[in-house]
Amino acid sequence: MVDWDLAVSTAATLTGGGPRVSVTEAADVVLELRRLTDVAEQHVANYTGLSARVDHPPVQVVDRTDWVRTNVEGLQVVMDPVIEKLQAASPPKPTAFGPVGTAVKVVGQKATGVQVGTILGFFSSKVLGQYEVFSGAPGRLLLVAPNVVEIERKLGVDPTDFRLWVCLHEVTHRTQFTAVPWLRDHFLSEVSAFVDATDLDPEALADRVRNGISALADSVRNPDSKASVLDLVQTPAQRAVVDRLTALMTLVEGHAEFVMDGVGPDVVPTVESIRARFNQRRAARNPLDKLVRRLLGIEVKMRQYAEGRKFVAEVVERVGMGGFNLIWTSPETLPRPGEIADPDAWVARVVGPTVSPN
Template identity: 65%
Template sequence: MVQFVDWDLAASTAGALGKSGPKVSLEEAAEAVADLRRLADEASVHVAEYTQLKGPESPVRVVDRKDWAAANIAGLREVINPLAERLTGGKNPGAIGTAVGSRLTGVQAGTVLAYLSGRVLGQYEVFSSDPGQLLLIAPNIVEAERRLGADPHDFRLWVCLHEVTHRTQFTAVPWLRAHFLGEVQAFVDASQLEKDEMLLRLRRGISTLADAARNPDSRASVLDIVQSSAQRAVLDRLTALMTLLEGHAEFVMDGVGPEVVPTVADIRQKFNLRREEANPVEKVIRRLIGIEVKMRQYAEGRKFVHGVVERVGMAGFNKIWQSPLTLPRLNELGDPGGWVARVVPSLAA
């Protein structure tokens, strides 16, 4: 198999460059871990009642930053290795290997994961296992609640509501994980490029990244660099799906919140400010690796879900999980009424 990325080097790079955790005693750390496990179980009950969705529960893993990076590296192997096989036809990488050696890409992957490992609060990781695994990053949650001055119990439950909603999406909707992985595979299949074209795109990518670093107003993104025309169509479908999933989780965490998280309004206000605040260099990094896109997905997706539920209720909204054909199209995210008219016209009437 072509070794396109040195995954061991990626893991060691992520561990070496990752932020150190907040200062906590051994007792405080143990208490936070136990609290997050308990609150994840509590959140499962609230999410099931609110969403009217119930699926088998996969395990909850409370991890540190290094373990989070390792879990994502295991998942990335499942995506990147098939891509490398297609790019090279299973043969020695030759010119591609010279331009982008496995050690270089390993360092790059590790650097990105190191950056993210200090900022992600939780994740439902679907690549490395079936049906997936719920990850809660304890040091990041503790650090965030301290920085916000939030009540620890309320903030931890609020975060758990969001992440447990993602777990519910993938476990209560039997076809969703396979569909998502199929779309990722379609993205990989659409990336069959000639070596010269790949090298040209890589050179263009380096130039674009350098320009973005010099010019904070640049709108460049890694996603723009790697896309082929065929991949854009797949990416539109993936963008619509991810916006739905993120927006649904945001809608649920705020919908359940007032009943079980007394300080939810204060937490949401402070958390939104935290998302927006970043120095110019960090803003460039966020844009390059797609974090700004994800932040927009939170807001746009939540607005879409709210618009649908407002029109047809939660039971009507849940028609969205019937099949891939009932998922919103990209242009419907700004038009919840259009989705209702297409999928549940009887309820709209």
Template identity: 65%
Template sequence: MAQFVDWDLAAATAGALGKAGPTVSYSEAAEVVADLRRVTDEAANHVLEFTGMRPAVAHAPVRVVDRKDWASVNIAGLRQVINPLVAKLSGDREPGSFTSVVGSRVTGVQAGTVLAYLSGKVLGQYEVFASDPGTLLLVAPNIVETERRLEAQPHDFRLWVCLHEVTHRTQFTAVPWLRGHFLGEVRSFVDASQSGGEQIIDRLRHGVAALADAVRNPDSRASVLDLVQTPAQAAVLDRLTAVMTLLEGHAEFVMDGVGPEVVPTVEDIRARFNQRREGGNPIERAMRRLLGIDVKLRQYAEGRKFVHAVVERVGMDGFNRVWDSPLTLPYLSELSDPDAWVARVHG
């Protein structure tokens, strides 16, 4: 099989370049882990009551991880997705060349560099690539560091974060077809290329290199969108963007809907957190743009507006029709026109 990434080297690079977490004693760390597990269960009850979405499949317990472990889990997930795609594109040919081996090591370092940067930013994640139906990850060092920086009450901040992340877990465990649909769209994106297998692999390597360059060089003008080179791929990207915007917006809607009832200091937390999102030095802002993080931030706002508008019109049960099948997911155009989705789905 053609090599694309030296995954072991990517993991080693992410571990070596990742920042150290905040200073805590062993007993403090153990208490944080135990508290995050308790708060996750607390959040799950609130999300179920608010959304009416009941998990239809079993899910693994939450994993409380450090930055290195977060990178390792994501590398395992990427390996599960990318290796079969590269094998398909290359026709299972063995590389057998010095150039290919060197290329995989270079890409491994680049991928590790990107993951090292992101490992210091992510508070939580529902990781869907490595396992079915997925795994809820909470990055303890980042949560502690952020709550200290915001001067937030620890329990309130942790519950607020967990409301968002548990909503993602609920989405994928209450809607059993969602993970397969999402992964299918990722495969469709690669399949939609009009280029030969080796050209696609070269473009993928170029994209990883562009992201790594964005981390090292904030003046870089690279963009993930450089990978989109055919109309067919753009169409798939529209569908993926619509799904991600819905999922993020729904999680924001839930955390803002539940928060005022169960998180006493939620207004202060939201105000300070939004200021943190929008702020940052010029280097941080450049990295957010180049890594696509700014796009994700827009998804939070746009998706939340869509969910809010639909719930206002047809109630929570009416909104939950969105989970009936892939055919009831909103089109990208409907995210800014919720009446169009209501008319199409509710007729």
């Protein structure tokens, strides 16, 4: 269904190589990002009270195309079960036009490969780092060196401070998924639940596509619309899973945002300036870029950063970091969708009324 090799080559063509750097500069960036990842790990452990319970592979400092390849590997892990379901639900029928059917299949694979590559190409020039969990346990920490250099130059910030700031965020994600032994399996089980909830009925799928296209068209006309490409595929059962996944991702993203700023000016002396300029750049994107981000659901992720950080900050203020860390006890202690906007409800349910801040 997807020509994955074409997806990678399409993304590589669209994304470009990034900012100009000499061979020596590039090597220095890679070495410093690796060093700062180790520095960040200890700061994150001290600040959060969490430490990895497993040995994790070293950070991978990658370029944009390598980031695409890694994510294609992860997408294949997610998509293979969906493809198997589709093939089981719609087995090929014998026809006198067998060669034509094969040609149509190949064209479809190519078209989908280009579409996937276009989306990955867009992301590959934006993302600074990622903790990739799909390809194998315990996961892989990726830092996209060209994007880090490009953004630090555009912001005009201290390179070492900015690189450490980025490392703090991504290392927090690695810490979450390696210090909390059940978190990765829980996340993957929710993704599997989303796949299992896929409705393969052709008429139902056609209705969702029509409704999704209408929603996307409305989003183009109406800047306040919140429609995204996800609206094309979600069944009611999938929306329930998405609500839970959104709450989980809002927590982990907000926790990382809270940590990267909370570690403090003693570690990242220019952190306040970096945060202010970074947020200003986020808000100043051109209208076309904002539209693309909304259609791809990236604006939802941006809201997750803000809403999750507010949730974490308010819980820590009420019950301290020790009380907050009860959130990692089990899937039942994760915030429910409605509790992200109501930290007191989570505190009352999980921590109880007798715990005081540390």
